Amino acid sequence: MNVLDEFDTITAIATPVGTGGVGVIRISGEKSFEIIEKIFTNPNFEPRKFNHGWIVDKLQESENENNNEYKIQYIDEVIVLPFFAPNSYTGEDVIEIQCHGGVNVVKNILNLVLKNGARMAEKGEFTKRAFLNKRMDLSQAESVADIIHSKTSEFAKISVKNLSGVLKEKINFIRNQIFEVLSKITAGIDFPEDVKEPEYEYLTDSFSSIIELIDSVLSGAKTSNIFRQGASVAIIGKPNVGKSSLFNALLSLDRAIVTDIAGTTRDVIKETLDLGIPVTLVDTAGIRDKGDDKVEQIGIEYSKQSLDEADLVLFVYDCTQGITEEDKDVLALLKDKKYILIANKSDLSQEKNNNAVYISALTGEGIDELKQELTKKVCDINPENLEFVTNTRQQECLRKARNSIEQALIASQLRELQDLISIDVKAAILALDELTGELITDDILNNIFDHFCIGK
């Protein structure tokens, strides 16, 4: 984008295109008020007060531009919310028009706004402006996309914590710690007569505790990634133990939020369920039932592939039979895998003599306990204790910062020149600045906002 375009006045439809109760058109930039004054019947705005009126198109009656006679065409009855800079989402003057939620009425108003001096916003441009105008840091801006795209309600809740600045505060705290050490080193280098260079012991202690701080933020990385991308859970077991029944039992309780996954193969059934984390359940049960040897072979291949890709396996056996030799053969495939041992058909047997989770896919008994166990096994920490989430870009920045501090720690242990040590310390600060967006290239920025929708 041209630099000059960065702060012109932009507009977009902020609500999904379709028929709904209300449609919202957003305008942001210097000309927001000028534009609304031209197309709205009640434009005497005051902060924090909405105005009711009509959006109108003033059609010039004559071709002569000096002729001021207009024909008024009414477009819709609306509510207009004014936000005066800097107290708005973007930090600029913002106007939000709430109209009736029909596809065409929303488009008509958008076209009118465009005709009167705004340009169409690009993806995520409102949030990008909020970031560029320092209304939020990059971790908060990224959380806006997370909230919009979250696959589960739990992830949406955690993303909101990021939006409120939890991650930003953590990173700023670590940055301040590093900056304090850097200031002491720099003072010692710049004013050797007045300021003593810091003790090496102080440096090694400080760097060690900074590494711990970074590690504490990174510790939730795996859980963050699972929250974001979801976990793949395969149901494995010999024929007729109740795999398909379990698949259905797990899903039917969440039928309302179950979605089909595109690209489902003919023989492997996949469905997503919301357990706080998005879990893709993979059922290979149908395959072996076909009885045809060749098909069975293919089925076994699919099972093995699903097994390789799975973050967790649900191994099912029939508790009326106990763990048979055939079960043991399948179990042998799981030796390097995280799995849950599931004894199905508990409604037919009182046997409870091992550490399996006892369930009945038929009656639903034990399914809730299984879900809890599943969530616990998939995440390394309880999602409820997760204070914030990080994305891979942020994790990369944190790892870069950690590596630099580690280099600085080693150099301090070797008592190298503090001038040299300061190079790594500065690199760590730059990595954290890249995370928060204090220092970031246009390419990275555009890439981030490309994942937003238009109107956000």
Ligand code: GDP
């Ligand atoms: P799969 O081949 O492992 O997928 O097994 P299915 O889900 O097709 O089940 C095989 C048979 O066991 C069916 O007749 C099911 O109705 C029955 N079944 C599955 N789960 C249970 C259960 O918990 N209790 C009882 N009594 N029957 C079950």
